[in-house]
Amino acid sequence: MNKQTRKILLGWFCSALVLAICLSPQFRSFTSLPSQLRISEGSQHALPLQLPFGLWVSLDQPGILKVNGDDLIGAKKYQLGIPLSLEPLQQGKVELKLSLFGLTLKKLSLEIVPSIQLVPGGQSVGVSLQSKGSMVVGFATVRNSSGSTSPGRDAGLQLGDRIMSIEGHENPSINTIGQVVDERGSTGHSITMLICRGSTELTITLTPRYCEETEKYRLGLYVRDDAVGIGTLTFVDRESLMYGALGHVITDADTGQIVEVGSGKIVRATVTSIEAGKKGMPGEKRSVFIEEHITVGSITRNTPFGIFGDILIDLTNGSNPLPIALKDQVQEGPAQIYTVIEGENVENFDIEIQRVSRQQYTPSGKGLVIKVTDPKLLEATGGIVQGMSGSPIVQNGIIVGAITHVFVNDPTRGYGIFIEWMIHESGMLEKRQETAPTFFYRRFVPLTSS
Incomplete structure (x- = not known):
């Protein structure tokens, strides 16, 4: 085997070794650690590290967090074949460092927040929800001797529009809308309504049409208020x-x-x-x-x-x-x-x-x-x-x-x-x-x- 072949094989071996290490559960348990962590006061949290060697653990301030039952002052080495246990003592923020040979490998910012029960x-x-305004959910055709039309659609109303007021009636119910439409239509008056489309409010004027099928004036709208x-x-x-x-x-x-x-x-x-x-x-x-x-x-x-x-x-x-x-x-x-x-x-x-x-x-x-x-x-x-x-x-x-x-x-x-x-x-x-x-x-x- 010549020198060039050995170099190629060595390169392949090193690449395979690095890949195997990166894909190993132990390496992934370390790289998947978050940089920030929030824990509620009085609870316990385990860092799921699975390393075949130990790391030095230190906190930037004592009295806020215990590590594996220890109130750390300075750095201490822990074997990491099992998860590292964190026990909050009081509210506050603390930084945890994981080091090896004096080099910081990972910094973890911890925030201890109040416990909620x-x-x-x-x-x-059973849930019964009345909407803020009646929602347009469909259109209908109003038929009479003059022809067929849909006043609501023709006026530019769209599905999902919410009718917030009609002729001064705020948050009108379906019954209120029907009464106003019939009353205004029978006297030949148009209707002004305020609608909400997304975050935009629009004022729309439209004229009710007489429906021979129902013998009432209608807008050609299907609305729902609950x-x-x-x-x-x-x-x-x-x-x-x-x-x-x-x-x-x-x-x-x-x-x-x-x-x-x-x-x-x-x-x-x-x-x-x-x-x-x-x-x-x-x-x-x-x-x-x-x-x-x-x-x-x-x-x-x-x-x-x-x-x-x-x-x-x-x-x-x-x-x-x-x-x-x-x-x-x-x-x-x-x-x-x-x-x-x-x-x-x-x-x-x-x-x-x-x-x-x-x-x-x-x-x-x-x-x-x-x-x-x-x-x-x-x-x-x-x-x-x-x-x-x-x-x-x-x-x-x-x-x-x-x-x-x-x-x-x-x-x-x-x-x-x-x-x-x-x-x-x-x-x-x-x-x-x-x-x-x-x-x-x-x-x-x-x-x-x-």
């Missing part, structure tokens, strides 16, 4: 007296537009039967409202991360609060969901968190991928079904998130949202701040995007 839900709730359905209560906060549910936004069934909150409420609901899910055909909880006249909670926010409002009747009465996990603390592995499959009885069912996407910059309702593993739930529902949205996910006695969506082609699997995102959108931190201003709740979930 919530009561997990799981109860089925949304009704079944979901699951995620949590109750007994400090702010607020709740969160669903884990996703309520949209209009025809236009897909977000329903802007005018008013709304949640009420008790009972599950009467289950239509099990199948591949390509999501299942459903068949439920009915109970004592619809009794409001369990108001609806003040309808957001991409759920609905929120003030709780008036605590359906979780008797249950104990649990700590919540920040997104950096959620781990892949076994967990449970709380939900109802019969009547009003909340049960715990086993699942597996199969994937965790930290979503550092783009929060969404799909940060978790979960799989139902509980035999009882699989037999009853086939997995995740409609009406389970909002069912809390609990891991090791800590609330980590809620179910949001089912995989259509695999009903045993679905998406979940981090509880951290729901808390941020709920407004409960601001309300806690009002009642207990000495706590720094506002720095709990500092999102920059949504």
